[in-house]
Amino acid sequence: MIDDSPVDAPVVSVITPTFNEAANIPELLDRLDAALDEMPHEIIVVDDDSPDRTWEIAEKEGEHRPSVRVLRRFAERGLSSAVVSGMEIARGQTLAVMDADLQHDESVLPEMVALVRSGRADVCVGTRSASGGSYGEWSLGRRLVSWVATLLARLLLRVPLTDPMSGYFVVSRDAFRRCAPDINPKGFKILLEFVGRHKELAVAEVGYTFRPRLHGETKLSPSVIRAYLLAIFEMRFGRLVSPQFFLYALVGASGVIVNLVGFGIGELLDFPRIDTGLGPRFDPLYISVVFGIQLSIISNYLLNNYFTFFEERYRGVRLLWGFVLFELISIFGVVIQVSVFQFLQNAGFLSLLGSTLGKYANNAIAILVALVSNYFLNTNYTWRRRATG
Secondary structure (H helix, E strand, C coil): CCCCCCCCCCCEEEEEEECCCCCCHHHHHHHHHHHCCCCCEEEEEEECCCCCCHHHHHHHHHCCCCCEEEEECCCCCCHHHHHHHHHHHCCCCEEEECCCCCCCCHHHHHHHHHHHHCCCCCEEEEECCCCCCECCCCCHHHHHHHHHHHHHHHHHHCCCCCCCCCCCEEEEHHHHHHHHHHCCCCCCCHHHHHHCCCCCCCEEEEECECCCCCCCCCCCCHHHHHHHHHHHHHHHHCCCCCHHHHHHHHHHHHHHHHHHHHHHHHHHHCCCCEECCCCCEECHHHHHHHHHHHHHHHHHHHHHHHHHCHHHCCCCCHHHHHHHHHHHHHHHHHHHHHHHHHHHHHCCCCHHHCHHHHHHHHHHHHHHHHHHHHHHHHHHHHCCCCCCC
């Protein structure tokens, strides 16, 4: 439920979601109170029951800071849901979101608030990419990741942002009220929940320099990158196809490349002809084909384990058990593909396209059926529950 803003409401409510940020809280509150000294404000710390007792530090600070409010959550988890929870109890005319790690420059916050209050923008984003902005001491690798993330958001969501991964922004209370029913609390980037789902929002940007973290550890990891991709795909394709299935298909496409590379390696290795003595002989060409297929299965398994099904991934010795299941399902997928192809061919399906084109079309259908069946089996058997070990 959205808290109606009272007549004497603060100009801005700053919502800062936290998890293990105890060392940063006192400095963060000092900086925010100083930056917003001439502006009635409140600071809402939303903590997910941090092991380092961030919530307790914030509550102690609140004893002598009337601007501070603390929301400690026990059951819920996640950045987006924390921000939404904070916004729902906020009393401010405008709602600001910023991290607690001291990397966001609070000195530009008054300018961001002013742009929203004036009606020139529904959302104002603190950006590291536009004029006046900088990524500071970021490595080349992190800059590359950010560039790719920005490109994906602009291409797939058509958002007018130079820094879609920004976690620093101000939104009007009215805009939040309009967007709240459509926000996915399990989404990864709350900013995209606003501008990605509501293209009618007027957006402004203010540049700032991203500062290095003083305490704690960075949250950027492969799981964060995966969560961002899932959020982008869900917003763009969610009603048509599962974002997880999209990642699964993406991994499958990469397996085609690995398959071809493996086939080439097999040809270079010049495998000997294998005579079983029981009749059939295995030509080196076909051994290379099998070699390529097996490499692609291994590659697909590892990528799916650490990317597509990250939360349910296998670890330790159980990684081998997961591979056995994946291998068996992959073999079953080949049987399905061949069976569907033969059925379509024998039934004369798409024969109107001609002999050659019809065969390719039927095989494409067979591949799609095998892909969907493999996804279903792997979801319900290989990665049906969180693996331990």
